[in-house]
Amino acid sequence: MTEKPRVALFVTCLVDLFRPSVGFAAVKLLEDAGCTVEVPRLQSCCGQPAYNSGDRHSAQAIARTVIAAFAGFDYVVAPSGSCAGMIKVHYPVLFADDPSTADQARELAGRTYELISFLVDVMKVERVTARYDGVATYHDSCSGLRELGVKAQPRRLLASVAGLTLKEMRDCEVCCGFGGTFAVKYADISDKIVGEKTDNIRASGADTLLAGDMGCLLNMAGKLERDGDPTKVRHVAEVLAGVAGPALGEPGDGA
Amino acid sequence: MKATSRAFKANARHALGDPNLQRAMVNLRTGFAERRAHAVAQLPEWEELREQAVAIKKDALAHLDFYLEAFEQKVIANGGQVHWCRDAAEANETVLAICRRLGAKTVTKGKSMIGEEIGINDHLAANGVTPVETDLGEYIIQIRHEPPSHIIAPAVHLVKEQIAQSFRETHRDLDPARPLMDSRQMCDEARAVLRPRFLAADVGITGANFLVAETGSSIIVTNEGNGDLTQTLPKAHIVLASLEKVVPTLEDATTILRLLARSATGQEFSSYTTVSTGPRRRDDADGPGEYHVVLLDNGRSALLGGEFEDMLRCIRCAACLNHCPVYRAIGGQSYGWVYPGPMGSVLTPSLIGIEAAGNLPNASTFCGQCESVCPMKIPLPKMMRHWREREFQRHLPPPAYRLGLAAWAFFARRPALYRLVADVGARVLGVIGRGRGRFRALPLAAGWTQTRDMPAPEGRSFMSLWVERQSQRKPR
Numbered sequence: 001m002t003e004k005p006r007v008a009l010f011v012t013c014l015v016d017l018f019r020p021s022v023g024f025a026a027v028k029l030l031e032d033a034g035c036t037v038e039v040p041r042l043q044s045c046c047g048q049p050a051y052n053s054g055d056r057h058s059a060q061a062i063a064r065t066v067i068a069a070f071a072g073f074d075y076v077v078a079p080s081g082s083c084a085g086m087i088k089v090h091y092p093v094l095f096a097d098d099p100s101t102a103d104q105a106r107e108l109a110g111r112t113y114e115l116i117s118f119l120v121d122v123m124k125v126e127r128v129t130a131r132y133d134g135v136a137t138y139h140d141s142c143s144g145l146r147e148l149g150v151k152a153q154p155r156r157l158l159a160s161v162a163g164l165t166l167k168e169m170r171d172c173e174v175c176c177g178f179g180g181t182f183a184v185k186y187a188d189i190s191d192k193i194v195g196e197k198t199d200n201i202r203a204s205g206a207d208t209l210l211a212g213d214m215g216c217l218l219n220m221a222g223k224l225e226r227d228g229d230p231t232k233v234r235h236v237a238e239v240l241a242g243v244a245g246p247a248l249g250e251p252g253d254g255a
Numbered sequence: 256m257k258a259t260s261r262a263f264k265a266n267a268r269h270a271l272g273d274p275n276l277q278r279a280m281v282n283l284r285t286g287f288a289e290r291r292a293h294a295v296a297q298l299p300e301w302e303e304l305r306e307q308a309v310a311i312k313k314d315a316l317a318h319l320d321f322y323l324e325a326f327e328q329k330v331i332a333n334g335g336q337v338h339w340c341r342d343a344a345e346a347n348e349t350v351l352a353i354c355r356r357l358g359a360k361t362v363t364k365g366k367s368m369i370g371e372e373i374g375i376n377d378h379l380a381a382n383g384v385t386p387v388e389t390d391l392g393e394y395i396i397q398i399r400h401e402p403p404s405h406i407i408a409p410a411v412h413l414v415k416e417q418i419a420q421s422f423r424e425t426h427r428d429l430d431p432a433r434p435l436m437d438s439r440q441m442c443d444e445a446r447a448v449l450r451p452r453f454l455a456a457d458v459g460i461t462g463a464n465f466l467v468a469e470t471g472s473s474i475i476v477t478n479e480g481n482g483d484l485t486q487t488l489p490k491a492h493i494v495l496a497s498l499e500k501v502v503p504t505l506e507d508a509t510t511i512l513r514l515l516a517r518s519a520t521g522q523e524f525s526s527y528t529t530v531s532t533g534p535r536r537r538d539d540a541d542g543p544g545e546y547h548v549v550l551l552d553n554g555r556s557a558l559l560g561g562e563f564e565d566m567l568r569c570i571r572c573a574a575c576l577n578h579c580p581v582y583r584a585i586g587g588q589s590y591g592w593v594y595p596g597p598m599g600s601v602l603t604p605s606l607i608g609i610e611a612a613g614n615l616p617n618a619s620t621f622c623g624q625c626e627s628v629c630p631m632k633i634p635l636p637k638m639m640r641h642w643r644e645r646e647f648q649r650h651l652p653p654p655a656y657r658l659g660l661a662a663w664a665f666f667a668r669r670p671a672l673y674r675l676v677a678d679v680g681a682r683v684l685g686v687i688g689r690g691r692g693r694f695r696a697l698p699l700a701a702g703w704t705q706t707r708d709m710p711a712p713e714g715r716s717f718m719s720l721w722v723e724r725q726s727q728r729k730p731r
Contacts, residue, residue: 011717013667017681018710020717039721044673050664052621053652054643058664065670093637142622175580179620185656186264186618187702192271192584193620194707222707225693233710249710251692 005123007035008073010066010112012083013045014214015235019248022214025241026079026115032241033123040069046078046086049180051094060098063091067104075122076112079237080213081144084114089147114144115237116212120153127160130242137169137206138236139197139220141213145173154212154236161239169204171196178219194223201231208247210236221248256374256402258607260591263614270585276412280583283411287577290521291628298517308514309632311507312568315499316559322468322501323550329471333533335546343373346551350375350460350493353547354384357490359457365475365482366390367462368406368571369495369551371593372606375460386460387452389481391445398425404587406594407519407573412586415441449481459485459543461531463496464515464570466548469504472532473548476515476525483529491545492531498550499567505530511570514630518572554606562641566601568631573598575625575635581618590615597625597635604642613651616642659699678716685714 007030015022023039030037047062066087070076078084088109095102119125136158144150158166177183177193184190197220201209209224209231211217221233232247246252259266270276295301315322327337340346346369354362362379364370364386376386376397388397392410396403399421403409410418419435422444435441461482463473473494475482486492502508516522535542558564576582576596587595592612594602600619604612616639625635646652652660666673688694688711696704703709 013677016717017677017684018712020681020713020715020720023717023721039718041674041718041722042670044670044677045667047667050660050667052640052643053656053660054640054645054647055660055664056644056647058660058668061668062664065668069670142620142624146623146627173624175620175622175624177580177620179622181656182618182620184700184702186267186581187705188271189267189581189584189618190620190703191706193580196580196584218710219707221710222693222703225708225710226695226706245713246692249693249708252689252713 004034004036005074007037007075007077008070009037009039010043010046010070010076010078010083010087011039012078012080012214014218015079018214018218019235021243021245022079022235022237025235025237025243026077028241028243029115029119029128029237030077032128033119033125035075035123038073043069046083048082048086051086051090052180056094059094060101063094063105064101067091067101067108070108074111075118076108077115077118078112079115079235081114081141081148081150082213082215084112085143085147087112114148114150114212116154116157116240117144117148117150120156125157128157128240130240131162132208132239132242133163134208134232135165135167135206136208136210136239137167137201137204138172139169139176139201139209139211139216140173141211141216142175144212150212154210157240158210158236164239167204167206169200169206171200176216176220178215180215183219190219191223194219198223198227198229202229206231208232208234208239210234210239212236217248225249256371256593258592258603258611260603260607260612260615263589263591263618266589266591267585267618270589275414275417276586279412279414280586283577283583287520287573291518291574291577292521294517294521294523304510304514305630305632308511308630309568311502311510312631315502315507316564316567319498319501319556319559322503323498325468326466326471326501329468330533330546330548333471333546334536335471335533335548337548337550340549340551342553343551346373346495346549346553347375347378349549350495351378351382351384353491353493353545354379354458357457359384361385361387361452361456362458362460363387363389363453363456363485363489364393365459365461365477365485366393366409367460367495368593369462369497370460371403372553373495373551375495387449387456389449389453389485390477391442391479391481394445394449395421398422402588402593404595405573405576406571406598412588453484453488456485456489458491458493459487459489460493460495461486463494463500463548465508465511466496466501467505467508468501470532472505472530474508474528474530476512476528478520478526480527483527486529486531487542489543491547492534492543494531494546494548496548496550497555498552499555515570515572518574518628518630558605563601563605563638565633566598566605566638568633569598569602570631571598572630574628574630578624578628580620580622580624597639598633601635601638601642609642609646609649609651613646616640616646674716674718678719681712681716681719682714684712688712689714
């Protein structure tokens with residue numbers, strides 16, 4: 001038997017702060033797939049808020065800490081298409097003016113993956129053993145979809161979840177209006193966009209909304225809750241791992 | 256056109272509260288986005304065509320001086336004239352001088368975004384020449400005294416009741432009993448008004464989708480045929496074109512034409528594709544006596560060789576507008592200048608400066624849909640990010656935002672410190688929020704919590720829990 005791949009989990013700030021259960025679900029899925037999982041302690045953020053705000057200098061400084069923290073692992077996996085896309089697609093561009101770091105950035109980019117696509121494309125996972133009784137609809141988060149090609153992989157694994165029916169909503173590939181700081185800077189436009197998204201979620205007839213990015217999930221869950229909509233909102237990894245705590249925005253006892 | 260891009264947020268708020276606009280914008284998806292998707296799906300060589308088109312434009316831009324001079328020589332050989340204009344003022348003066356020389360009283364116009372960019376209508380009107388827009392959408396916004404809200408469908412923000420009302424207010428001879436219920440009836444009404452205008456015009460002005468260096472031709476595409484009447488009936492045909500419109504050959508133009516209509520309206524080809532090569536020749540039965548190309552730079556040549564050069568590949572199909580969630584939410588007039596949506600958010604700061612256009616490159620979620628539908632593969636989000644970097648370097652973002660970003664970055668680049676803060680933050684927010692499961696108001700995210708809840712954190716950071724569980728898993 002070949003040695004298990006050593007995978008470093010890039011937790012992402014929103015999972016770390018808002019929803020540790022997604023991190024533990026990711027660890028379970030990776031371990032079930034045959035990986036040894038480690039979580040480097042000295043990690044913070046991928047730097048995307050600085051990068052997308054035009055603060056290239058801070059983005060580079062933060063990216064250097066990520067490059068250092070994740071050196072030496074076989075793979076780096078994040079439960080987010082947005083954060084994984086930042087490392088995989090944007091880090092090499094970010095250091096275009098710094099060739100030595102650019103080499104390291106490219107090397108890191110080459111072994112960095114979004115969680116679900118890593119499970120399916122690299123670890124060749126074809127099914128999970130979880131059960132979820134409900135009708136779910138899946139929102140394709142923009143960065144995962146358009147930067148990393150995450151589309152079929154979550155649907156493939158969701159199809160193996162016992163008791164779960166997937167019902168596609170209209171415009172599942174259209175942005176939810178989150179966009180990081182956009183959601184606060186242009187709050188009323190963001191609200192209009194997420195309102196159309198939640199209309200489509202409701203029209204799908206699903207009782208559960210799934211996606212692979214915490215930012216989008218917080219945005220859509222926040223809108224559904226304000227509207228008094230009972231749709232449950234979860235990260236797709238929670239359902240695939242069979243984690244069953246309160247859904248996003250539901251009262252809980254704390255972790 | 257005077258820019259109101261600095262008031263983008265206020266403009267957007269107004270648009271979000273405009274029920275007619277919101278009703279009209281729904282048509283954008285069915286009318287454009289879905290038809291485009293269908294047309295693209297029908298064409299197996301779509302991606303290959305995109306590659307070819309990008310290569311054509313890259314070559315044209317790399318040798319722009321050569322192709323433009325070749326174009327001019329051909330235009331002269333065909334009996335026409337090219338007027339090189341550095342800016343809007345020079346272009347306006349050039350057009351006015353031609354009109355004056357010909358004693359023009361009225362000028363008909365095909366749709367031209369360059370005309371909007373230089374404000375030709377206002378300039379002509381101020382100098383006693385009456386411009387008449389002949390594209391139905393442009394005609395509607397002209398009689399309503401509004402700027403266009405879309406680069407190929409200028410009146411897309413209006414519902415038909417508003418248009419009918421504008422006709423009734425403007426068309427003095429319109430019988431009040433005549434029904435204006437549907438687009439057919441309104442088209443007939445506009446046609447009845449515009450026909451005599453075509454015949455009376457002294458000069459016709461059109462835009463250009465392409466300038467062809469090989470033949471000295473300009474090409475326009477329309478769905479109404481108004482461009483043909485505009486350019487063939489009067490004494491002179493003036494083409495308003497920016498310099499990046501040039502392509503080397505007719506073959507190149509037809510390659511890009513295969514992408515243009517599909518991207519724009521989902522048609523395989525527009526109803527009319529008109530190639531104009533010089534003025535009427537001796538044996539021609541009709542056609543304009545003079546053919547002028549007003550070739551506008553207006554800041555474009557400064558983009559060559561820089562990080563915004565790719566923007567000069569744009570063929571103005573508007574696919575990026577039609578697929579942009581922000582554009583679809585607020586319409587085009589919110590952007591405050593001639594070019595709205597993602598292409599405008601890159602082009603506007605390039606042409607009028609980042610101080611005047613600062614909001615625009617920020618008003619994007621970076622969803623990437625624009626780039627994925629762009630037939631010319633223009634990396635629009637990347638270029639918006641470049642503009643944000645320039646803004647940041649010049650300290651243009653609001654102080655509170657810069658301060659917040661700096662504070663966050665201070666911790667994010669010090670992971671050990673960040674860990675402490677994140678652990679405390681998760682606990683504090685968790686304790687406050689976990690009873691309800693969500694926040695209905697948060698001081699630093701008031702914009703968010705005005706219309707949305709913020710789900711509460713679970714109560715501990717992942718990292719602190721992980722360290723705890725690891726020590727339980729492997730007792731030392």
